[in-house]
Amino acid sequence: MGFFDFMTEDIAIDLGTANTLIIHNDKVVIDSPSIVARDRISGKIIAVGKEANMMQGKTHENIKTIRPLKDGVIADFDASEKMISMLIKSIPALKKRMFTPALRMVVCIPSGITEVEMRAVKESCERVNGKEVYLIHEPMAAAIGIGIDIMQPKGNMIVDIGGGTTEIAVIALGGIVCDKSVKIAGDVFTNDIVYYMRTQHNLFVGESTAEKIKIQVGAAIEDLETPPEEMSVQGRDLLTGKPKQVAVSYREIAKALDKSIQRIEDAVMETLSQTPPELAADIYNTGIYLAGGGSMLRGLDKRISQKTDLPVYIAEDPLRAVVRGTGMALKNLGKFKSVLIK
Ligand SMILES: Nc1ncnc2c1ncn2[C@@H]1O[C@H](COP(=O)(O)OP(=O)(O)OP(=O)(O)O)[C@@H](O)[C@H]1O
Ligand SMILES: [Mg+2]
Numbered sequence: 001m002g003f004f005d006f007m008t009e010d011i012a013i014d015l016g017t018a019n020t021l022i023i024h025n026d027k028v029v030i031d032s033p034s035i036v037a038r039d040r041i042s043g044k045i046i047a048v049g050k051e052a053n054m055m056q057g058k059t060h061e062n063i064k065t066i067r068p069l070k071d072g073v074i075a076d077f078d079a080s081e082k083m084i085s086m087l088i089k090s091i092p093a094l095k096k097r098m099f100t101p102a103l104r105m106v107v108c109i110p111s112g113i114t115e116v117e118m119r120a121v122k123e124s125c126e127r128v129n130g131k132e133v134y135l136i137h138e139p140m141a142a143a144i145g146i147g148i149d150i151m152q153p154k155g156n157m158i159v160d161i162g163g164g165t166t167e168i169a170v171i172a173l174g175g176i177v178c179d180k181s182v183k184i185a186g187d188v189f190t191n192d193i194v195y196y197m198r199t200q201h202n203l204f205v206g207e208s209t210a211e212k213i214k215i216q217v218g219a220a221i222e223d224l225e226t227p228p229e230e231m232s233v234q235g236r237d238l239l240t241g242k243p244k245q246v247a248v249s250y251r252e253i254a255k256a257l258d259k260s261i262q263r264i265e266d267a268v269m270e271t272l273s274q275t276p277p278e279l280a281a282d283i284y285n286t287g288i289y290l291a292g293g294g295s296m297l298r299g300l301d302k303r304i305s306q307k308t309d310l311p312v313y314i315a316e317d318p319l320r321a322v323v324r325g326t327g328m329a330l331k332n333l334g335k336f337k338s339v340l341i342k
Helices: 050-055 077-089 115-127 138-146 186-201 207-217 250-273 277-286 300-308 318-331
Strands: 009-015 019-024 027-033 036-039 045-048 063-066 103-109 130-137 156-161 166-172 175-182 231-237 243-248 288-291 312-314
Touching: 009 077, 009 318, 019 077, 019 318, 027 050, 027 318, 036 050, 036 077, 045 050, 045 077, 050 063, 077 115, 103 115, 103 138, 103 318, 115 130, 130 138, 130 318, 138 156, 138 166, 138 175, 138 288, 138 318, 156 250, 156 277, 166 250, 166 277, 175 250, 186 207, 186 243, 186 250, 207 231, 207 250, 250 300, 288 300, 288 318, 300 312
Parallel strands: 009 103, 103 130, 156 288, 288 312
Antiparallel strands: 009 019, 019 027, 036 045, 036 063, 156 166, 166 175, 231 243
């Protein structure tokens, strides 16, 4: 045991394409957009998380905002490592420390990740003082976070719709029996809205505005029982170049997102068709669990339920299901040994 080992701290990280969350001492201590702002001249990271997010779309030539993860995996290693390191250092309980303590970490990774990408995540964590690093597949973490007993000889289907990927998995006996990962999730929905606004309203809107539209009037079906009110959206008129405002309804957004949602449905259907019959029988009874920010899209649960003829449940606090599960795995390393990748 080294001199500093008594200072080891346990943290669980959900390093997501859209949001990074950290649990320390059983509490979510960091819940921040996965974004950094870099000064192009000095190369220094000048802001991280919420602060960097506010700069998005409003930078000038000397500042660049970067989202270090794309499609669920690290796309910019340098930026991602700095982001992780800065977020860890900003954990209130660790801020007061003179040194960054040695860390025991559980970090979740998409199920479709390659060996090389997996090693890269692990090495990144080691460089930010991770002395003992375990990885866990996202759908597994989501299942644990939802409160499913994953060790049972019983099949459960999880669909985690994040920012970069939708992860679909059938889990039984502590393992992933079949899974599918598609690069259609929140970011694609946002881009669909940008495209829709441009082509249908001649209005050029930025990503931040499109995301606001998605959250305020986003929908997966055109016949919602409790529809949101129309939203006024401002942007730049593509024809005149002047700023302008248009009203957008949820029905329009349901149209804009239809094709992408269809691809998620197809992936769910495909995974169901690959599920062994005994587990399919279980899923007939247990239904499908949705997690991730994308699962909050109005009517998405209903739409998937109609498509699959299965009951569909949205996880409680879906944005935090994965980090909750990651935190539970960290707390019970022994119990979840078989699902953790060392
Ligand atoms: N109310 C909402 N309706 C629709 N989408 C939403 C809502 N709230 C958040 N989102 C979307 O959820 C996404 C973020 O979800 P989440 O934090 O689960 O992703 P992530 O874990 O960062 O990504 P990934 O798991 O793909 O790496 C964003 O695209 C965000 O726009
Ligand atoms: Mg996620």
